[in-house]
Amino acid sequence: MSTHLSDSNNNNSCNITAVVDPPHQHRLAPGEMNGPRRLTDKCQRELFVCVLHIMSTVTEDHLTTLFHSFTVQERIHFLCMLTYAIQHLRYRGKKCIQQYEHISHSGIGRTGFGVSGVGAGSSSGGRRTVSASLRPPTPSVVSMHLGGESQSGVLDAKDATVQAGPNLNSDENEATSKVLLEANLATEAGLIVLDLVNTFTSVFKRQLESCKPSDPVFTGLLEVYVALLTNNPSECLLRHTFASLRVFVSRFAKVLFCESTEILSSICLTSLRCANQSLPMPSAMDSRNENSSNQSQTNSALPSAARSLSPRRESSQPLQTMNGIGMGPLSPTAMIRMEACGLLYKLWKSSYENFGRTGFYRVHLQTIISVSKLVTEIGPGFEASLSLLHTLVETDMRRGIGDTGAITPEAKFWSRAESRNMFVDDVNDLIRRVRTVLIATNEMRQHNDDHERLIDLQYCLAKSYSSNPALRRTWLDELAKLHMASKSLAELAMVKLHSAALMAEYLKSRSEFPQGCEAFSAISSNICQEENGLRTDSALLEIPYTQEDLLLDINEAATTLEAAGLFEAIRPVYALVIPVYEARQEYTALAQIYRHIGRAYDAIGHAEASGHRLFAAYFRVTFYGQLFESLANKSFIYRTNACQKLGGMCNELLTLYRNKYGQGVVDLLTDYAYNRETADSNKAYIQVNYVEPYKGPIRSGRPLTSFEKHHDVSQFMFETPFLLQPGMTTTASLLAAGPKHSDDLTQQWKRRTILTTSGTFPHLRRRLEVVHVSETDLCPIDAAIDAIECKNQELMTHVSAVPVVTPPAIDVPNGQGDRDAQQHRISVAAIGLRSPVTGTDVWPGPSAGPKARKTHRIPLLMDMQLQGALLPTVNVGPMAYAEAFLKAENQILYPKEKVARLRDLFFEFLTICLVLLTRYHHLMSSVHEAKYNAMRQSLDRYRVDLSNLLKEEIVIDEEKMVIGPRSVTSEVSSYVPALMETSVSRS
Numbered sequence: 001m002s003t004h005l006s007d008s009n010n011n012n013s014c015n016i017t018a019v020v021d022p023p024h025q026h027r028l029a030p031g032e033m034n035g036p037r038r039l040t041d042k043c044q045r046e047l048f049v050c051v052l053h054i055m056s057t058v059t060e061d062h063l064t065t066l067f068h069s070f071t072v073q074e075r076i077h078f079l080c081m082l083t084y085a086i087q088h089l090r091y092r093g094k095k096c097i098q099q100y101e102h103i104s105h106s107g108i109g110r111t112g113f114g115v116s117g118v119g120a121g122s123s124s125g126g127r128r129t130v131s132a133s134l135r136p137p138t139p140s141v142v143s144m145h146l147g148g149e150s151q152s153g154v155l156d157a158k159d160a161t162v163q164a165g166p167n168l169n170s171d172e173n174e175a176t177s178k179v180l181l182e183a184n185l186a187t188e189a190g191l192i193v194l195d196l197v198n199t200f201t202s203v204f205k206r207q208l209e210s211c212k213p214s215d216p217v218f219t220g221l222l223e224v225y226v227a228l229l230t231n232n233p234s235e236c237l238l239r240h241t242f243a244s245l246r247v248f249v250s251r252f253a254k255v256l257f258c259e260s261t262e263i264l265s266s267i268c269l270t271s272l273r274c275a276n277q278s279l280p281m282p283s284a285m286d287s288r289n290e291n292s293s294n295q296s297q298t299n300s301a302l303p304s305a306a307r308s309l310s311p312r313r314e315s316s317q318p319l320q321t322m323n324g325i326g327m328g329p330l331s332p333t334a335m336i337r338m339e340a341c342g343l344l345y346k347l348w349k350s351s352y353e354n355f356g357r358t359g360f361y362r363v364h365l366q367t368i369i370s371v372s373k374l375v376t377e378i379g380p381g382f383e384a385s386l387s388l389l390h391t392l393v394e395t396d397m398r399r400g401i402g403d404t405g406a407i408t409p410e411a412k413f414w415s416r417a418e419s420r421n422m423f424v425d426d427v428n429d430l431i432r433r434v435r436t437v438l439i440a441t442n443e444m445r446q447h448n449d450d451h452e453r454l455i456d457l458q459y460c461l462a463k464s465y466s467s468n469p470a471l472r473r474t475w476l477d478e479l480a481k482l483h484m485a486s487k488s489l490a491e492l493a494m495v496k497l498h499s500a501a502l503m504a505e506y507l508k509s510r511s512e513f514p515q516g517c518e519a520f521s522a523i524s525s526n527i528c529q530e531e532n533g534l535r536t537d538s539a540l541l542e543i544p545y546t547q548e549d550l551l552l553d554i555n556e557a558a559t560t561l562e563a564a565g566l567f568e569a570i571r572p573v574y575a576l577v578i579p580v581y582e583a584r585q586e587y588t589a590l591a592q593i594y595r596h597i598g599r600a601y602d603a604i605g606h607a608e609a610s611g612h613r614l615f616a617a618y619f620r621v622t623f624y625g626q627l628f629e630s631l632a633n634k635s636f637i638y639r640t641n642a643c644q645k646l647g648g649m650c651n652e653l654l655t656l657y658r659n660k661y662g663q664g665v666v667d668l669l670t671d672y673a674y675n676r677e678t679a680d681s682n683k684a685y686i687q688v689n690y691v692e693p694y695k696g697p698i699r700s701g702r703p704l705t706s707f708e709k710h711h712d713v714s715q716f717m718f719e720t721p722f723l724l725q726p727g728m729t730t731t732a733s734l735l736a737a738g739p740k741h742s743d744d745l746t747q748q749w750k751r752r753t754i755l756t757t758s759g760t761f762p763h764l765r766r767r768l769e770v771v772h773v774s775e776t777d778l779c780p781i782d783a784a785i786d787a788i789e790c791k792n793q794e795l796m797t798h799v800s801a802v803p804v805v806t807p808p809a810i811d812v813p814n815g816q817g818d819r820d821a822q823q824h825r826i827s828v829a830a831i832g833l834r835s836p837v838t839g840t841d842v843w844p845g846p847s848a849g850p851k852a853r854k855t856h857r858i859p860l861l862m863d864m865q866l867q868g869a870l871l872p873t874v875n876v877g878p879m880a881y882a883e884a885f886l887k888a889e890n891q892i893l894y895p896k897e898k899v900a901r902l903r904d905l906f907f908e909f910l911t912i913c914l915v916l917l918t919r920y921h922h923l924m925s926s927v928h929e930a931k932y933n934a935m936r937q938s939l940d941r942y943r944v945d946l947s948n949l950l951k952e953e954i955v956i957d958e959e960k961m962v963i964g965p966r967s968v969t970s971e972v973s974s975y976v977p978a979l980m981e982t983s984v985s986r987s
Contacts, residue, residue, distance in 0.1 A: 041088070044084075044088050045088050045089060048084070048085040048088050048089055048189070049089070049185075049189070051081070051085065052085060052089075052189055052192045052193070055192070055196060056192045056195070060199070063196075063199055064199070064203055067199070067200055067203040067204070068203065072216075072217065075200075075204070075217050075220075076216045076217060076220055078200075079200075079217065079220030079221060079223070079224055080220065082193050082196065082197065082224050082227075083220075083223055083224050083227045085189065085193060086189070086190060086193055086224070086227040086228055086231050087227060087231055089185060089186055089189040089190075090186055090231035090232050090233075091182060091183050091186035091187075091232045091233075091234065092182070092232070093232075094179045183234065186232070186233075186234065186237075187233075187234045187236055187237050190228055190233060190234075190237040190241070191236075191237060191240065193224065193228065194228065194237075194240055194241060194244055197221060197224050197225070197244070198244060200221070201221065201248065201251070204217070205251070208221075208251075208252055208255065209251075209252060209254070209255065211255060212255070212258075212259070213255055213256055213257075213258060213259050213261045213263070213264070214259070214261055218252070218255060219261075219263045221248070222248075222263045222266070222267060223263065223266070225241060225244070225245045225248070225267070226263075226266050226267065226270050228241045229241055229242075229245075229270045229271075229274060230270055230273075235332050235335070235336065238274070238336055238339060239335065239336075239339060242339035242340070242342065242343055243339075245267075245343060246342065246343055246346045249343075249346050249347060249350055250346070250350060253350040253351070253353070253354045254354050256350075257350065257351040257354055257355050257359040257362055257363065258355065258359075259362070260362045260365060260366065260543055260544070261544075262544075264362070264363070264366050265366040265369060265370060267343075267347070268344070268347065268363065268366040268367050268369075268370040269366075269369075269370035269373060269374070271340045271341075271343045271344045271347070272340070272344070272367070272370050272371060272374055273374060273377070274336060274337075274339070274340035275337055275340035275341055275344070275381075275382065275385035276374060276377060276378055276379055276381065276382045276385070277336060277337075277381075333381075337381065337384065337385055337388065338388065340385070341385050341388045341389050341392060342392065344367070344389060345389060345392045345393065345396075347363050348360060348363055348364075348427060348430070349396075349423070351363045352423050352426070357422065357426065360423070360426055361426075364426070364430050365468065365470055365471065365543075367430060367434070368430075368433060368434070368437070368465075368471050369470055369471060369474050371434050371437050372437065372461075372471065372474045372475055372478060373474065375437065375441050375444070375478065378438060378441050382438065383435075383438065386431050386434060386435060386438075389427075389431060390428075390431065393424060393427050397420065397424065400420075436464075437461065440457050440460070440461055443457055444457050444458075449656065449659070449660065450656060450660070451482070451486055452638075452765070452766060452767050454482060455479065455482055455483075455764075455765050455766065456765060456767075458475060458478055458479045458482060459479060459764055459765050461475045461478075462475035462476050462478075462479060462764075463530065466530060466531070466533040466534075467533050467534060467535040468535065469502055469503075469505075469506045469534060469543060469545065470543050472502060473499055473502060473503075476495055476498055476499050476502070476764075477499075479495055479764060480492055480495040480496070483495060488766055489560060489563050489564035489565075490564040490565075490566065490615075490616070490639075490762040491762060491763065491764060491765065491766055492560050492564070493557060493560035493561045493563070493564045493566060493569075493762070494524065494526070494762050494763060494764050495764055496553060496556050496557035496560050497520060497523060497524060497527060497557045497561075497573070498526075498527055498530065498531060498764065499553045499557075500520070500550060500553035500554050500556075500557050500573075500576075501516075501517040501519075501520045501527045501528075501531045502517070502531050502534075503545060503549050503550040503553050504516055504517060504519065504520070504550055504576070505517040505531055505532065505534050506534060506543070506545055507545065507546075507547060507550060509534060512546070512547060513547065513550065515576060516532075517531035517532055518532070519576055520576075522572050523569050523572050523573060524569075524711075524712055524760065524762070525712055525760050526759050526760055526763055526764070529759075547580065550577070551577055551580065554573060554574070554576065554577045557573055558570050558573050558574060558596060561573065562596070562599075562600065562603075564762075565607075565613075565615070566707070566711065566762070567600040567601070567603045567604045567607070567707075568600075568604060568705075568707045568711070569711070570596065570597060570600040571597050571600065571601075574593050574596070574597060578590065578593060581593070604707075608705065608706070609859065610859055610860065612859065612860040612861045613706045613707075613861075614642035614643075614706075615642060615706065615707070615709075615710035615711075616639050616640060616641065616642055616710060616761070616762075617639075617640050617641065617642055617643070617644045617645075617649075617690070618637055618638065618639055618640075618690075618691045618692065618693065618716055618761075619637070619638045619640065619644075619646070619649050619688055619689065619690055619691060620635055620636070620637055620638075620687075620688070620689040620690075620691045620716065620718065620755060620770070621635065621636050621637075621638055621649075621653065621686065621687070621688050621767075622634070622635040622636075622669075622674075622686070622687040623635075623684070623685075623686060624669065624674045624679070624684065624685040624686075624687070625679075625681075625683060625684030625685055626681075626684075627661055627665065627666075627683075627684035628657075628684055634769060634770075635755070635769070635770040635773075636767040636768065636769055636770065637691065637716055637755060637757050637761070637767060637768050637770060638766060638767045639761050639762070639763075639766050639767070640766070646688065646690045649688055650668055650686075650688050653686050653688065654666060654668060654686065657684065657686065661684060665682070665683055665684060666683070666684045666685075666686065667683055667684075667685055667686075668685070668686055668687075668688070669685040669686060669687040672720055672734055672735060673735060674687065689718050690718065691716040691717060691718045691755065692716065692717055692718070693709050693710055693713040693715070693716060693717075693761075694713075694715040694716055694717035694754055695708070695709065695713065695715070696715070703793055703796045703797045703799075704797070705797070706797070710761070711761075711762070712760045712761075713760055713761050714756055714757050714759065714760040714761070715754055715755065715756050715757075716754070716755045716757070717752060717753065717754050717755070718752075718753055718755075719750045719751065719752050719753070720734065720740075720750060720751045720753065721740050721741055721748060721749070721750045722734045722740045722749050722750065722751065723738075723739065723740060723741075723742055723747055723748070723749065724747075724749050725738075730749065730751070730777045733749075734751060744884070745780060745783075745784065745876070745880060745881060745884040745885075746780050746884050746885070746890070746893075747780060748780055748783060749777065749778065749779060749780060749783065750777075750778050750783050751775055751776070751777050751778070752775070752776045752777075752778060752786075753773060753774070753775050754773070754774045754775075754776075755770045755772070755773055756770065756771055756772035756773075756774075757769065757770055757771065758770075758771050780884075780885075781885055781894045781895075781898050781899075781902065782898070784881040784884065784885055784902060785898065785901055785902050785905065787878075787881060788878060788881060788902065788905040788906065788909055789905055791869060791878065791909060792905060792908050792909050792912060794865055795862075795865060795866065795869065795909075795912045795913065795916065796912055798859060798861075798862040798865070798866075798916060799912060799915055799916065858920060858923050858924060858927065862916065862920075866913065866916055866917075866935065867931070867935065869909070869913060870913060870935045870938040870939060870942070871931075871934060871935060871938055878906070878909060878942070879942055879945055879946075881902070882902075882906055882945070882946055882949055883945075883949065885899065885902055886899070886902065886903060886906070886946075886949045886950060887949055888949075888951060903950070906946060907954075907963060907964045907965075910939065910942060910943060910946070910954075910963040911961070911962050911963045911964070913935075913939050914939065914956065914961060914962075914963055915961050917932070917935060917936055917939065918961060943956070943963060950965075952965050952966075953965065953966050954966075
């Protein structure tokens with residue numbers, strides 16, 4: 001391609017004659033099918049270039065007339081078009097640009113111009129003129145892109161000049177030229193859009209001043225500004241956009257701050273993100289080439305409205321003036337930070353000037369929400385932005401107080417001492433809260449490898465904003481992201497439940513929902529404790545949360561509960577919103593809800609029948625040593641996956657803290673207690689104990705289900721065996737060196753430690769601090785009673801869950817009369833309906849008989865526990881306790897009531913084993929006949945041995961399924977609980 005220049009006698013502008021390839025045609029190729037097609041990115045970019053070029057060359061009067069002719073919908077579409085143009089013409093970075101060839105094939109790429117100017121000839125009727133029509137692309141326009149990659153590709157001014165003839169011969173220079181041209185195109189397009197927005201605002205000023213902040217046109221204007229600031233703008237474009245946006249805020253402050261809106265949140269977020277950016281500094285070559293000549297050429301190339309917003313320059317660096325406050329010469333990085341902080345300060349001050357503390361609180365709320373969204377992005381330069389905001393407040397206040405003679409709105413604002421002090425206090429409070437988030441963010445970076453510490457920090461931030469639903473919800477969302485990353489489904493479900501309870505409490509305060517967070521107490525006691533601190537002032541009640549948000553949170557909570565295996569909590573969650581759907585008569589949604597509840601109950605039945613439903617494993621972890629700082633001498637309960645073993649937990653903790661503090665610094669403590677005198681003060685110690693959930697005495701008369709054992713639990717228990725030494729207390733014996741176990745059970749003591757946590761599991765966190773510890777020492781016979789009682793409770797759980805082995809089959813009618821009855825029966829299955837509960841046809845056909853017969857598997861956990869009770873191989877069996885304490889010569893050594901209690905527990909133990917063996921006889925004998933026979937023989941041997949020990953005949957009542965002394969088997973004795981009677985009757 002060759003390009004040459006020629007002078008024209010008809011006008012003073014430069015015309016370009018170029019011999020180029022045929023232009024791209026936006027039409028279907030011959031033979032292609034007609035139909036809806038999506039324009040390629042190349043086509044869209046060129047169309048937007050054409051539109052912006054046309055609108056930049058028409059006169060001001062024509063543009064105003066065009067805007068006046070727009071309907072409301074056309075105004076909205078026009079603003080959307082500007083937003084799309086910014087997105088498509090944004091600077092994409094050097095690597096991305098070099099992959100495309102379309103810039104060099106377009107008119108702009110060949111001439112090196114911006115969008116406005118020479119292509120159509122600069123006539124006197126045009127709104128914009130361009131001097132030096134064939135100027136080089138100056139580095140000042142393109143070298144400072146936020147996050148851009150153009151720094152390495154900036155040319156010297158004399159090398160970047162695109163003139164007639166092949167000045168750029170090498171491929172490298174051509175690629176660099178494309179980068180510069182793309183950067184110039186993005187900047188010029190942004191400036192044209194900015195100029196159009198300013199004209200649009202002036203034309204519709206009255207309508208904008210009287211509208212609401214949620215008006216689509218008002219929102220669309222601000223979305224254009226946000227797009228200009230977020231689509232990789234250059235330093236030049238950023239400067240003009242911030243200046244124009246500050247003018248917009250001043251003009252329409254009464255509209256912008258009258259409500260809390262999403263667009264206000266977007267502006268705060270964008271400003272904070274710009275204040276957080278670390279922009280690349282110009283290279284030495286760029287600094288030398290950025291002289292006053294280049295600056296004048298750059299300013300002359302700007303559209304008229306953009307030039308009017310351009311700050312004056314006295315030197316190669318900008319002398320920044322922000323809100324009338326001179327800040328001295330600034331580097332490009334500091335200048336962008338200054339512009340962003342200036343906009344933030346403008347938002348704060350304008351909101352306070354127009355609506356007082358209520359207006360300021362709206363911006364305060366959106367600022368904190370935006371900071372929370374930027375937690376993972378905040379860099380070290382953000383602290384400088386906060387200091388800069390402090391400086392802006394103090395400088396503005398000093399200037400306002402000094403202008404005592406001036407009659408201006410600012411002078412009036414600062415002259416009122418009460419208003420001035422309240423504003424300064426509110427600003428300082430806001431900056432302090434932002435700094436609190438920064439401190440937590442910095443601590444998060446320090447503990448980035450400690451997942452539990454990160455969750456604790458996020459939880460503390462969320463708890464600090466418990467009175468503000470928007471801020472608390474934001475931090476809960478951040479907490480949910482951490483749980484999703486670690487696949488902690490139970491904790492994720494709790495986060496969703498807390499969000500739903502927060503919405504319910506908020507809507508209740510607005511009288512839009514009948515129940516608050518207290519309705520969630522049946523699901524988790526944590527929810528009401530943490531979500532009842534909502535503040536109900538007027539500003540908070542403006543937050544645009546609706547019933548739809550609550551319904552969405554409830555649905556997400558139910559979904560995550562199902563994924564976490566917490567099926568029992570699904571029905572109580574849905575029960576909160578079923579009345580809402582019924583009132584709306586949304587029957588499809590109700591059908592889906594009840595189907596979900598049906599699946600949950602079905603899952604519960606399968607899980608309980610299988611007998612190996614596992615929820616979690618729990619460990620008590622205590623940290624000793626000053627190396628742990630805030631964790632020192634504190635104990636926590638960790639909730640981990642159900643398959644986690646004690647050894648694996650110890651290895652994970654040691655690996656984590658040894659990598660953090662050093663390999664030879666952290667050790668595992670295996671003793672019962674930490675002894676400061678013998679411990680190395682230069683080391684840190686971790687003590688880990690396996691603990692089990694503890695629910696205390698059972699009051700309901702039935703055994704707890706596995707869900708009840710692990711849900712909403714705040715107490716945990718572990719036991720430590722020891723031998724009582726002569727002349728020593730139990731504590732001294734526990735701490736003394738030597739063996740802790742004895743084969744003689746009459747000498748074996750144990751200490752039961754019950755730990756109480758600050759909340760209940762499942763929680764928002766996977767670890768909770770231990771707030772109370774209680775210890776109970778059990779003498780040998782008490783330890784024996786406790787061991788047999790625990791074994792009975794363990795087996796009793798399976799008695800209540802035992803299914804009927806051979807359920808009756810559905811009778812299939814065979815007679816002619818029955819067949820006639822079936823033919824006249826109206827079956828919903830005939831029209832394709834299926835039961836939402838069972839998932840099967842409501843009326844089974846004749847073939848349903850054989851399929852209705854169910855098969856059952858032996859519950860794995862029951863099989864293991866029953867085998868451990870009757871065929872012990874590792875631990876001592878139950879009969880070892882009987883031989884130690886129920887011998888006639890040993891019974892006189894212990895209280896009679898305790899001996900009687902142990903005796904009754906053994907009868908109960910044998911009865912439970914008999915029921916389980918009888919109920920599972922057909923399954924066990926068909927699968928493991930030898931093992932079943934061995935367990936049945938062991939049960940008979942236990943009965944005979946117990947008879948010999950008690951000197952009393954122990955018999956089996958096959959009819960009532962009871963084992964006990966012959967004297968009491970005629971009636972169901974007191975040691976057989978009511979649940980046993982129910983289970984026996986079912987058999």
